[in-house]
Amino acid sequence: MLLTELELAAEIGRHLEGLGVAWCIGGSVASSILGIPRTTLDVDVVADLRMSHVAPLYAALHETFYVDEDTMRWAVTTRRSFNAIHLESMIKVDVFCAKDTELARQELARRITLDVEGRSLPVASAEDIILQKLMWFVEAGESERQWGDALGVVKVRGAELDRTYLEREAARIGLTPLLARLLAEGRDERQ
Numbered sequence: 001m002l003l004t005e006l007e008l009a010a011e012i013g014r015h016l017e018g019l020g021v022a023w024c025i026g027g028s029v030a031s032s033i034l035g036i037p038r039t040t041l042d043v044d045v046v047a048d049l050r051m052s053h054v055a056p057l058y059a060a061l062h063e064t065f066y067v068d069e070d071t072m073r074w075a076v077t078t079r080r081s082f083n084a085i086h087l088e089s090m091i092k093v094d095v096f097c098a099k100d101t102e103l104a105r106q107e108l109a110r111r112i113t114l115d116v117e118g119r120s121l122p123v124a125s126a127e128d129i130i131l132q133k134l135m136w137f138v139e140a141g142e143s144e145r146q147w148g149d150a151l152g153v154v155k156v157r158g159a160e161l162d163r164t165y166l167e168r169e170a171a172r173i174g175l176t177p178l179l180a181r182l183l184a185e186g187r188d189e190r191q
Contacts, residue, residue: 023047024111036152154186
């Protein structure tokens with residue numbers, strides 16, 4: 001299931017690296033790699049894209065992926081996302097332009113390289129995926145899917161999590177009660 005999505009993310013990643021853009025795999029694919037796997041229909045890539053990267057990235061992608069250059073520019077300007085749809089397979093890669101926040105900068109700086117299905121890929125750290133999933137949980141009106149993804153990472157990675165980093169960043173972004181609830185639920189289910 002993930003092999004094709006990961007191949008496409010890696011292809012986009014090669015183009016990003018060629019432009020000197022920091023990137024990593026995030027979202028549900030990252031939480032599936034680091035936690036409990038689940039089916040997903042696309043792959044999320046987080047990238048520190050800037051306006052100077054848009055034209056060369058579009059040129060590199062447009063023959064293999066459906067991408068819209070104007071949407072790419074809008075995403076960079078608003079620090080949102082755009083789709084890159086692989087024309088042959090119709091698999092969608094969501095490219096999220098990293099926000100200009102401390103948390104987003106740390107997510108890219110703290111990314112880890114994992115061997116996933118025979119390829120080395122940059123993946124958001126377990127702690128950063130947990131924080132992102134908790135933010136999406138709140139933004140999506142307490143989405144059970146986001147909670148489940150975060151809980152899966154806690155269940156699998158609980159003993160190795162950097163609790164100091166998690167607690168500090170959760171406090172900074174107002175998620176301390178949710179993080180405490182998540183960690184307690186993950187601990188209870190591991191026992």
